Amino acid sequence: MVTLKINGKSYPVDAPSDMPLLWVLRDLLGMNGTKFGCGVALCGACTVHLDGIPRRSCVMPVSAAVGHAITTIEGIGATPIGKKVQQSWLDVEVVQCGYCQSGQIMAAAALLAKIPAPTDADIDQGMSGNICRCGTYPRIREAIKQAARKQTAAEREG
Amino acid sequence: MDLSRRQLLFVGAAAGGGFLVGWHRPSGPRILAAAAKATPAVFAPNAFIRVGRDGRITLIMNQVEMGQGTYTSMPMLLAEELEVGLDQVHLEQAPPDDKLYAVPMFGFQVTGASCSVRLLYEPLRRAGAAARSMLVAAAAQTWNVDPGSCRADKGVVTHTPTGRKLRYGALADKAATLPVPAQVALKDPRDFKLIGTPAKRLDTPAKVNGTAQFGIDVRLPGMKIATVAASPVVGGKLAFVDDSKAKAIPGVRQIVRLENAVAVVADHMWAAKQGLKALSLRWEDGPNGTIATADVVRGLAAAAETPGVVVRNDGDAPAVIAGASRKVESVYEAPFLAHAALEPVNCTVHVRPDRCEVWTGSQILPRVQAAAAKVTGLPLEKVVVHNFYLGGAFGRRLEVDYVPQAVRIGQQVQGPVKVIWTREEDIRHDVVRPYYYDRIAAAVDARGMPTAWTHRLVGPSIMARWAPPAFQNGVDPDAVDGAAQLLYDIPAIRVEYVRHEEPALNTGFWRGVGVTHNNFVIESFIDELAAAAKQDPVAYRRALLGKSARAKAVLDVAAREAGWGRPLPEGRGRGVSVLYSEWGSYLAAIAEASVSKAGEVRVHRVVCAVDCGTAVNPDTVKAQIEGGIIFGIGGALWGEVTLEKGRIQQSNFHDVRVLRINEAPVIDVHLVRNLEAPGGIGEPGTAVTAPAVANAVFAATGKRIRKLPLEKQLRPA
Numbered sequence A: 001m002v003t004l005k006i007n008g009k010s011y012p013v014d015a016p017s018d019m020p021l022l023w024v025l026r027d028l029l030g031m032n033g034t035k036f037g038c039g040v041a042l043c044g045a046c047t048v049h050l051d052g053i054p055r056r057s058c059v060m061p062v063s064a065a066v067g068h069a070i071t072t073i074e075g076i077g078a079t080p081i082g083k084k085v086q087q088s089w090l091d092v093e094v095v096q097c098g099y100c101q102s103g104q105i106m107a108a109a110a111l112l113a114k115i116p117a118p119t120d121a122d123i124d125q126g127m128s129g130n131i132c133r134c135g136t137y138p139r140i141r142e143a144i145k146q147a148a149r150k151q152t153a154a155e156r157e158g
Numbered sequence B: 001m002d003l004s005r006r007q008l009l010f011v012g013a014a015a016g017g018g019f020l021v022g023w024h025r026p027s028g029p030r031i032l033a034a035a036a037k038a039t040p041a042v043f044a045p046n047a048f049i050r051v052g053r054d055g056r057i058t059l060i061m062n063q064v065e066m067g068q069g070t071y072t073s074m075p076m077l078l079a080e081e082l083e084v085g086l087d088q089v090h091l092e093q094a095p096p097d098d099k100l101y102a103v104p105m106f107g108f109q110v111t112g113a114s115c116s117v118r119l120l121y122e123p124l125r126r127a128g129a130a131a132r133s134m135l136v137a138a139a140a141q142t143w144n145v146d147p148g149s150c151r152a153d154k155g156v157v158t159h160t161p162t163g164r165k166l167r168y169g170a171l172a173d174k175a176a177t178l179p180v181p182a183q184v185a186l187k188d189p190r191d192f193k194l195i196g197t198p199a200k201r202l203d204t205p206a207k208v209n210g211t212a213q214f215g216i217d218v219r220l221p222g223m224k225i226a227t228v229a230a231s232p233v234v235g236g237k238l239a240f241v242d243d244s245k246a247k248a249i250p251g252v253r254q255i256v257r258l259e260n261a262v263a264v265v266a267d268h269m270w271a272a273k274q275g276l277k278a279l280s281l282r283w284e285d286g287p288n289g290t291i292a293t294a295d296v297v298r299g300l301a302a303a304a305e306t307p308g309v310v311v312r313n314d315g316d317a318p319a320v321i322a323g324a325s326r327k328v329e330s331v332y333e334a335p336f337l338a339h340a341a342l343e344p345v346n347c348t349v350h351v352r353p354d355r356c357e358v359w360t361g362s363q364i365l366p367r368v369q370a371a372a373a374k375v376t377g378l379p380l381e382k383v384v385v386h387n388f389y390l391g392g393a394f395g396r397r398l399e400v401d402y403v404p405q406a407v408r409i410g411q412q413v414q415g416p417v418k419v420i421w422t423r424e425e426d427i428r429h430d431v432v433r434p435y436y437y438d439r440i441a442a443a444v445d446a447r448g449m450p451t452a453w454t455h456r457l458v459g460p461s462i463m464a465r466w467a468p469p470a471f472q473n474g475v476d477p478d479a480v481d482g483a484a485q486l487l488y489d490i491p492a493i494r495v496e497y498v499r500h501e502e503p504a505l506n507t508g509f510w511r512g513v514g515v516t517h518n519n520f521v522i523e524s525f526i527d528e529l530a531a532a533a534k535q536d537p538v539a540y541r542r543a544l545l546g547k548s549a550r551a552k553a554v555l556d557v558a559a560r561e562a563g564w565g566r567p568l569p570e571g572r573g574r575g576v577s578v579l580y581s582e583w584g585s586y587l588a589a590i591a592e593a594s595v596s597k598a599g600e601v602r603v604h605r606v607v608c609a610v611d612c613g614t615a616v617n618p619d620t621v622k623a624q625i626e627g628g629i630i631f632g633i634g635g636a637l638w639g640e641v642t643l644e645k646g647r648i649q650q651s652n653f654h655d656v657r658v659l660r661i662n663e664a665p666v667i668d669v670h671l672v673r674n675l676e677a678p679g680g681i682g683e684p685g686t687a688v689t690a691p692a693v694a695n696a697v698f699a700a701t702g703k704r705i706r707k708l709p710l711e712k713q714l715r716p717a
Helices: A021-028 A080-091 A101-114 A120-127 A137-157 B030-037 B070-082 B116-143 B168-176 B204-208 B269-278 B293-303 B317-322 B365-376 B402-411 B423-428 B462-466 B513-532 B537-543 B549-562 B618-638 B689-701 B710-714
Strands: A002-006 A009-013 A047-050 A053-056 A069-071 B008-013 B019-024 B049-051 B057-061 B089-093 B150-153 B156-159 B164-167 B224-230 B237-242 B252-257 B261-266 B280-284 B309-314 B327-334 B346-352 B355-360 B383-387 B417-420 B436-444 B450-459 B492-499 B572-580 B586-595 B601-611 B666-671
Touching (some): A047 A101, A080 A101, A101 A137, B049 B116, B070 B089, B156 B168, B164 B168, B224 B252, B224 B402, B261 B269, B293 B450, B327 B513, B346 B402, B365 B402, B436 B513, B513 B537, B513 B572, B601 B689, B618 B666, B618 B710
Antiparallel strands (some): A047 A053, A047 A069, B008 B019, B150 B156, B156 B164, B224 B261, B252 B261, B586 B601
């Protein structure tokens, strides 16, 4: 039995130590916002944050997540950056099927936390691990820029 | 084609109070027509619109949401004529029922072929208008005034002279007793309040906070998770299983053997995956176990030497070409393609002796139900299908191959079981886009303009299997779509279709369907003709579009917006393509691309002009075109599934390469707005893209690529 800290709450979990965090979240804890896309860290659908750093939960053993602050799509809206990213996603009308968007939003929130005003190259770097088969990339780029503008405006108003 | 005008409306009381409106096709069951005259209580609560006594408006959706925006565009159509706000419409997914929820043209309940808006544009508005007119009539009767002195807005009927008001909810019961109006006037498009506006999508809030439910997200008490390995060869059988190691894995509950597959049932997906890996398996491949891609191509090439069924025959094109002094002839090939929707195939079932429940995301719910009924032997009404958001589909979820498999597993498991395919299983057992092989030729006059055109396309018929009544006189209307409608003004045109099945793989619809392949061939070949004539590719096409003002108009817009003819940085080229097909939309795309020494193609920019007639939600139209283009670029540059020993060689996103954000071009979509009938928009963006990119590669490098994927042909030997 281990304890995971997810979105600020503690969860006791009885899982094999090599079980990927993705399946712990989905199948043991019923937190289904984090998605399974490839199982081998190629598509980014399963992106979560570990201490604010984006990680592919499909290849991260649960043992490696113990003792770290895990944030998932269910909790990202509680952070100021996450909230702005979600709002920009709606404002720009990014979403189509929506299946990859949990991972996209997690990746974008991590990018903006690290680089408040990302360039196109920063966005390419930060987001190229996340596949969207519907092809929402141009709007993802625009929404990240919009969230960045809101973020910097909010900081100016302080 | 326009069945909608002949559709009959029906109306009645909803179970639990309120008022129902729907329609059915004239060929549909007579019971509904009779019921419309009989007591309203006859109606089951299965129709398209329900107006509750509480004023709640429900649209029972026969179309599913897979990203294309139907959960917004369909309620827009209803709300426009019903005179309610979009925020007042609640959605309910229709259960499988071909009798009640068929779409016109197909005659069954399906979401696909870019047809939701196209086919439901009029019927949904008509149903909304009829309901509104009956609600107004109910108010007028209540007040004993002329209905003409009343108006409806935002779900309220107002008597204009006195200002009296009644809400729809208060009028629902009375409206249900009134006769259905023989005729309802639809709004003049100039009076539209919603249609044509960029309304916010209704499905998105749940999709940005992780609460949206896809098929894979189903959770049921006592549910097990299973993952599966099916025969890697189509038609193969399971010959031997040693499951001793798998059974020892904690969390693994059961190994289920089927004739052509084995499943590991576990407490969670991790145990199931580990269990699957621990199985020792042997397959009996059967006759397909030796087939490689080259064998398939040989078969297609041989078939291309035989005459096909003539689909279009203007003049005597073969004779003109045989006698011409100048001619151009080419062979084009388009590979097998995987869908790789991001949500892997999955299906949850609970099989009990007297009942079967299925939870999944499907484009074709009645076939999910029928498949489960067939396996279990239960009558249809004992099979309940719950549909969810589809995590991408692109045609993959028009197939229900995974349903019988899941039900057979479920028959051997106590309680509900969620069957999830790994990504590897999803790719290797895809129902792939067919391999096509085309011979195309033209005779040209002294100025290089075509005087005759022959196009013989060779491939399997998806329709003959998937919708047999649509396969008439040896012609698959999907396979020839776009080729048969060739817009170019050429005196002699012959289009032939040679059906050649490819039994080594299951083949099906892939975004853009037959048009995606045909448009690559046609628009690459017309570019070849322009190049042979040493003419500008846009001007050359334009000269041949004299009979199609709408096609010429989109070409002009695309050329203008792309800056056609203006200088480009060194190494870049522009390529153009024009598209028209059964979807009814006109598109022109101009791509800018460059090719590295290693043969890597970079698409820098795509400008696309779209005339899809009436755009219900113009922002969704743009989004669909953007996404379609990105889907099309990945497919054109890298998309390919290959066979070796009957086995698909690809398995995951390392060898099923798709476009990523750092590879995505700038995309500018320009809508040419008019009030023509709405055309499809989900697929044309994909279909218009490959030839624009291939033609840009030609402009940049002088290399004419006639076989997809492009990069494979451009790599230095």
